[in-house]
Each structure stands twice: as structure tokens, then as C-alpha cells.
Amino acid sequence: MDDDIELPLFDLVEISMATNNFSPANMIGEGGFGPVYRGNLSTGREAAIKRLSNESSQGLTEFKNEVNLIAKLQHKNLVTLLGCCIQGNEKMLIYEYMPNKRREDDGSDHRSSTILSWKKNFEVVMGVARGLVYLHQDSKLQIVHRDLKASNILLDINMVPKISDFGLARIFDGDEKKLQQGESSERIEGKFSMKSDVFSFGVLLLETVSGKRNTRFNHTDHHHNLLGHAWLLWNQGKAMELMDACFNEDSIIESQVLRCIHVALLCVQKFSEDRPPMNSVVLMLANEGGKLPPPKEPGFFLERSLDNVNKSSIITSNEEINISESRVTITQLVGR
Structure with missing residues (x-):
């Protein structure tokens, strides 16, 4: 050694x-x-x-x-x-080695009949949230993941979620403070904070509910991505329409789904100071009776052409994150 x-x-x-x-x-x-x-x-x-x-x-x-x-x-x-x-x-x-993983890039949104139940999906996102609380707070090291996405959430033999690639951004954090993701042609440049991870978790949560990719989302009535679509449905009082039809209706707890959507929208709010810390996210998801504040408009929710997307950004009071077309990946779970 x-x-x-x-x-x-x-x-x-x-x-x-x-x-x-x-x-x-x-x-x-x-x-x-x-x-x-x-x-x-x-x-x-x-x-x-x-x-x-x-x-x-x-x-x-x-x-x-x-x-x-x-x-x-x-x-x-x-x-x-x-x-x-x-x-x-x-x-x-x-x-x-994790025998199961989130498969996020097979070119489609929905998976096979092996899609996990809503209950298991909820347990997975709760596990991810608790892992982030540990990184941000409980470890005393205040680690910002910077690259939270579905492909970095692995599942062990018991389908317990485990976050991977935490800490690696520090190793690749050069003088220019740039993180490059060759896997998705993504580039994020700017000042990262724990609230950047909160935003990514919010997207992950919306994708888990909907079974849809954020950046591949298309709708005949508008040009928003998944974040924008969720925001529109929320304001129209139709948030449950976001729910993935592949989930068995008997396993769905409507109040829990609505709370997940509500918390996700709080996480993806445009300004970082409006986003809750991850320890609050865990409490909000777990406490069915707790009252939640109304969400504000999300950041980065308009679908843009490939020519303009690299210039799109989320501007906050203390961070700037430039995000390319492949910012977010699918969160549906497949055991294998």
C-alpha cells in the first residue's frame, strides 16, 4: 500500500x-x-x-x-x-460492482415490462436524495456532485440506489473550472454550488414521474421541454397528467405523486436561492402532511434549436450554468 x-x-x-x-x-x-x-x-x-x-x-x-x-x-x-x-x-x-444500473440512452423513453413499480421508483429517488444530503452536509466535506444524472445512479442486487462519480469533478477541476461530459456531449461551465445538484435532482424527479427525457420531450401544443410541460400542467391543475402511463394504477398514491412533482418544481426554480437544500427536500418528500410553498418558474425550460442551445443558460444570483442539448437523461429503472 x-x-x-x-x-x-x-x-x-x-x-x-x-x-x-x-x-x-x-x-x-x-x-x-x-x-x-x-x-x-x-x-x-x-x-x-x-x-x-x-x-x-x-x-x-x-x-x-x-x-x-x-x-x-x-x-x-x-x-x-x-x-x-x-x-x-x-x-x-x-x-x-453494481449488478443493476439505470439505462438512460437506448434511444427511447419507455422501457420494457421490467420497469420498476412506482413504489420502488419512489424509494430510489428518496435514496438518491439521502445520498446527496450526505455529500452536501452530513459528510462534513460539503461535496458538490456537479454531474447528477440517471447514468450515475446505480442499483445493487437489492435495488438500493447508489450514487457514482461523486468527487470526480474535483479531480478534473482545472483552473478554468470546467467539467466536460463526453458521454452526452454536455458542457457545463460556471460556478457550481449545492443548489446546482438540487436542480439536477429536480429534473431527475420529474423524469422518474413521467418516464420521459427532458431534452427529448416533444408536445404537439407547445415547444417546452419536460420542465416547461410540468410547469404548464401544474398551473392548469392537471399535474397528474404528467404521470407515466406504464405505472400500475393500483400502486400509485396520487398525493405522493403530486408531492413529488411539487418538490421537483421547487428544485428546478430559476434562481438558486429559491431552491430548497437537499435536507429539506428529503423532509418534504417524506412528510405527506407538510405544507409546501408554491413553486416559481423553472429555469431552462424552453426547447431550443441545436444552433442556439449551447448559448442557453440558467442565470441565478450566485451561479451561472450554461447547459447544452443533452443536459438531462432518463430516470426510468430497469433491473438486469
């Missing part, structure tokens, strides 16, 4: 063998931080190996410090970091 690293340090040869020399057949994902491979470690344990790209401007000492910080983050709704590999130009993070 490296004296500077507070968790197991894996040898490159072992990781190469575990992934069949980083075979394309072993690759289970690819994002802005680099590809992810499924591998079998020498202990027999399955692992997810994230092979980081070389775009980080950090030196080796800074990288080790950030890895140690990530290793300190322990919560039931966060993916566990098992160790790392630092050898030559290679920097890899080894995580526990």
Missing part, C-alpha cells in the same frame, strides 16, 4: 488481467471522466474499474489527496471505492 494512499493500491497487471486487457467486451460505460470496465479481481470479487482520462490538470500528490477524500465518503447510497491503481500515466479507481 502506498504510504500516501489510505486504501488498497492495485497493480496495473492485476487490473489488466481482471478486465481481459481492457477488452471492449468488458466495458460497461463511458463518460467524460473515462471508460468503465467490469473486472474480476484476484480475490474473486467483481469490481467496476474506472480508467480516468489524462485530462486532469492535477499532479500526483493532489490526485492522491482527492482519492483519500473520496475514500472517506461512506454512505449506503454512495458507491464504495475499493481502491485505486496509479502506475505510469494510468490512474484508475476501483469501485464495488
Whole structure:
């Protein structure tokens, strides 16, 4: 074990063998931080190996410090970091392997008959919310995820949600404060805050209710994306029309669905100071009898052409987030 690293340090040869020399057949994902491979470690344990790209401007000492910080983050709704590999130009993070995942990019909105029930979907979003509370507050480290989306929410064998990629933005946070997501051609530039994560959670919540992608959403009566559509239905008193028809009606608790939509709209309000902190979000979702404030207009809810979308932005009193066409991904859940 490296004296500077507070968790197991894996040898490159072992990781190469575990992934069949980083075979394309072993690759289970690819994002802005680099590809992810499924591998079998020498202990027999399955692992997810994230092979980081070389775009980080950090030196080796800074990288080790950030890895140690990530290793300190322990919560039931966060993916566990098992160790790392630092050898030559290679920097890899080894995580526990999740047998189930959110599949967000197969070109369609709805999934197969294996779509989870509304009850399970609600449990998943509650788990994600609690994981964010831990990152923002309970860990004492005040970590901003910066890239919360469906593909970063994994499900273990018991369908417990676990947030992945937390802390990685710090490693790739160069002088220009830029985070790039190659997976979705997304670029977010500006000052991130915990309220940025709150906004992303709100979108995730609306997508969970509707089974629709925000940026792929189309409606014959208007040109809004999913956020705008939800806002229109809310103001018309027709919020339940947002509900995904694939959910079994017998499993739906209407008051719970309406509360989810209400809380989601509070999370995606245009100005960051209007958005609730994540600990309040958890309380609002869990407390059926609690009174909620009326939501204000969402940020970034108009559908724009591809020529203009890179110039679209959410302007808040203390942050500016420029968001491209592929900002948000689907949140429907499929066990596999």
C-alpha cells in the first residue's frame, strides 16, 4: 500500500488481467471522466474499474489527496471505492460492482415490462436524495456532485440506489473550472454550488414521474421541454397528467405523486436561492402532511434549436450554468 494512499493500491497487471486487457467486451460505460470496465479481481470479487482520462490538470500528490477524500465518503447510497491503481500515466479507481444500473440512452423513453413499480421508483429517488444530503452536509466535506444524472445512479442486487462519480469533478477541476461530459456531449461551465445538484435532482424527479427525457420531450401544443410541460400542467391543475402511463394504477398514491412533482418544481426554480437544500427536500418528500410553498418558474425550460442551445443558460444570483442539448437523461429503472 502506498504510504500516501489510505486504501488498497492495485497493480496495473492485476487490473489488466481482471478486465481481459481492457477488452471492449468488458466495458460497461463511458463518460467524460473515462471508460468503465467490469473486472474480476484476484480475490474473486467483481469490481467496476474506472480508467480516468489524462485530462486532469492535477499532479500526483493532489490526485492522491482527492482519492483519500473520496475514500472517506461512506454512505449506503454512495458507491464504495475499493481502491485505486496509479502506475505510469494510468490512474484508475476501483469501485464495488453494481449488478443493476439505470439505462438512460437506448434511444427511447419507455422501457420494457421490467420497469420498476412506482413504489420502488419512489424509494430510489428518496435514496438518491439521502445520498446527496450526505455529500452536501452530513459528510462534513460539503461535496458538490456537479454531474447528477440517471447514468450515475446505480442499483445493487437489492435495488438500493447508489450514487457514482461523486468527487470526480474535483479531480478534473482545472483552473478554468470546467467539467466536460463526453458521454452526452454536455458542457457545463460556471460556478457550481449545492443548489446546482438540487436542480439536477429536480429534473431527475420529474423524469422518474413521467418516464420521459427532458431534452427529448416533444408536445404537439407547445415547444417546452419536460420542465416547461410540468410547469404548464401544474398551473392548469392537471399535474397528474404528467404521470407515466406504464405505472400500475393500483400502486400509485396520487398525493405522493403530486408531492413529488411539487418538490421537483421547487428544485428546478430559476434562481438558486429559491431552491430548497437537499435536507429539506428529503423532509418534504417524506412528510405527506407538510405544507409546501408554491413553486416559481423553472429555469431552462424552453426547447431550443441545436444552433442556439449551447448559448442557453440558467442565470441565478450566485451561479451561472450554461447547459447544452443533452443536459438531462432518463430516470426510468430497469433491473438486469
